[in-house]
Amino acid sequence: MDTAPPPIAPHATLPRHYADDRQRDRFVQALFDQGAPSYDRINAIFSLGSGARYRRDALRRAGLAPGKRLLDVATGTGLVAREAVDILGGAADVVGLDLSAGMLRQARAALPIALVQARAEALPLADASVDLVSMGYALRHVPDLVRAFAEFRRVLRPGGRVLLLEIDQPSNRVALAALRFYLGGVVPALSRLVGRGQADQRMMRYFWDTIDACVPPATIQAALERAGFTGIGCDVQLGVFRAYGAQRPAEG
Template structure:
């Protein structure tokens, strides 16, 4: 597929192979947040619509939401997880390209990169600054052959999927033997004081400021906080990664809340 060309793939794409197959017990990242969508089945449609409405303002509100984790943090996390020049990389939930741009800086260009997102609005924003193939699909239904990539990245979107087991099994499937995975996320701090301060900032101040950024931005940031607060704890994410057949599973923590989960598909 030539750089910059988009393709759309249905949610029925194959997820065969590897541990943690799709017919196993579901492992949602959090309980349904029915204040935002009427039924659990409506979750993916809600997420797609929310990001479509806020794509044009996402980079502006991200500056307030990032908590100091700017380009330097994403680039450091990618290097620490093992991204090196020459790797073929899939960036899942590419959004506006915040992680992909740092990956391109490490790789030297975008020729070995592919971006994927559920939101066509986000893909349109990514297309403005990145010349790489873009695919519209669900993260749990990756439309790529087995063993297609050396590295898979996902930035701050783990909380928006439906099933962690299906997601991680798909990542293992598309990684080549020895390939590596990086998941960037946010988790509440352990102390009650820290949790209260983070809730006041992300659940109150940021949504208020985001009203100035555009339609739906305040809802997006409220939803962000609610998914962070409701998300399964880091040990469960690590357990699901191991259950999917990934090895060298670890979680690096920065400033108490920034989590970088990394893993590897075992060599053949």
């Protein structure tokens, strides 16, 4: 009897944060619910240049233009969605989705887009209903990359594209040590001061730990291929910022 291929998790269990995978969802949801009020402020200070212009340029390179419809998965406070609204000239064709009610509250206060609380691997959208699916710095928080990517493919129209923004470990050991010191030590410590104390420190520590433990780019691209995408590529800037792109075939 044929068996389904094993799932591809973005990283192994992180005992420092949760005991096992059954606790993962509750931990991540609570973490971002608590950190939502400070998230934009922390991101603006410690984004390493990955700001509004980078997100806007990545969306344009992925083909977003007036007349297209975007689904922004794991929209958080709406940082990617805000740039999409600017490109499209309005909010009518942007949908933001997130598992965290706290993040959605922050997004709702800043953006007039449609917002949905749901999981990346169970999208409450019709088949072939959007032209671009984006996900900004959140693929490390889903339990199975292939399931999530298969849902992205399902809701995309034929010929539609997916854009995944991520932070990766640099290949240079000195650069990796510097990034680990900064994102794994400095940012969590300062987040406690500029944010809301220990909760924000824990959120940013988790952010780095998932980067440090994340599967390599080749595994992410293989998961896209398994989910049925073609034309898979990855733009790399500064050796750290990755923009994965792929397309749902025009037929099938």
